[in-house]
Amino acid sequence: MDILSDEELMEKVKQKDIEAYNSLYTRHAPKTYQFIFLYIRQKQAAEDLLQETFIRVYVKCRSYKSEKASFRTWLHQIAHRLCIDYYRKHSKFKWQQMELDDYSEKHQGTIEQNIQNKILIQQYLGQLPDKERSILILAYYQGFTGKEISHILNIPEGTVKSKLHYSLKKLNKSIEKELNDS
Template identity: 30%
Template sequence: MATSKLKYSEEELVLALKRNERTAFEFLYDHYSGALFNIISKTLRDEERAADVLQESFLKIWKNIASYNPEKGRLFTWIMNIARNGAIDAARVEGRKPAMDDIDNKAVQNERDVYEDSLTSSSEMKAIVNMLRPERKILIDMAYFQGYTHEEISEELSIPLGTVKSRIRTALQELKQYFAV
């Protein structure tokens, strides 16, 4: 793993990635692979398979970077969704649902997003998510950290699908205020 001394703003990084600059991909890997690995590992519960899915995720990022649109969201969100979806697909290929833990015993282990000045550590991320009402917190955990679909959450928790969707939407709106640049 290369240790890049370069620093990029998010806009500079995206432009360099779209120009297929090797140093930009090294920077991306160095700064985001840990967070993506944690997301994948929590879903798969198998470190070897998680490492494979991480590699597949970075290949998808590399091949599809031209389709990234900064107007639709941050780079970290885009790559996180690629990794999360890869983990969900891998879990389904194995014929099982993604793993589910007790929300109160689970810490959010994502590495700091270098472009999120408002967050300085994963403990702050956990603290922000923990500020949500319990019925919203568990839905955010299941949907974004464990890889459940809205339908699976509805079934697992015996909550109507519409309620799941509206609670997640409300929770995301509530969280959005903490992530505003």
């Protein structure tokens, strides 16, 4: 059996094909969970939002238009909106320090350097405004292009590039300060 593209699978989902839906879930759930978890940093809530994201994919499958955006971009639009809604509903929500075992990403360098870098980046992400945090997560953890991020967040591509540049500059300053204070 040939491996179907996301767009082909979505056409099958529109026909209520559960196997196609399961294939999309299997293919995209890990990266979507990663995005949600990095955004809200609460494991149980991230799992719940992942499920809600895929429920909406199924319920709103007819609104997906492959000529407007890739499935992956459309999926992350849904997840991003749910994260924003969650954040707004939980106004007393405090950004939590992520446990090192909650999320792992392979990096080069020594284990100690990786842990220090991870902690510093986590602390930095927690200090960023929503849009900047979303842009960094989408660009560096999810691998989206500026154009895709622009579409997901519904902001101009130039804004994505400038916020990304500004955020990285700020991150570098934070890292330098941390290294100098050590």
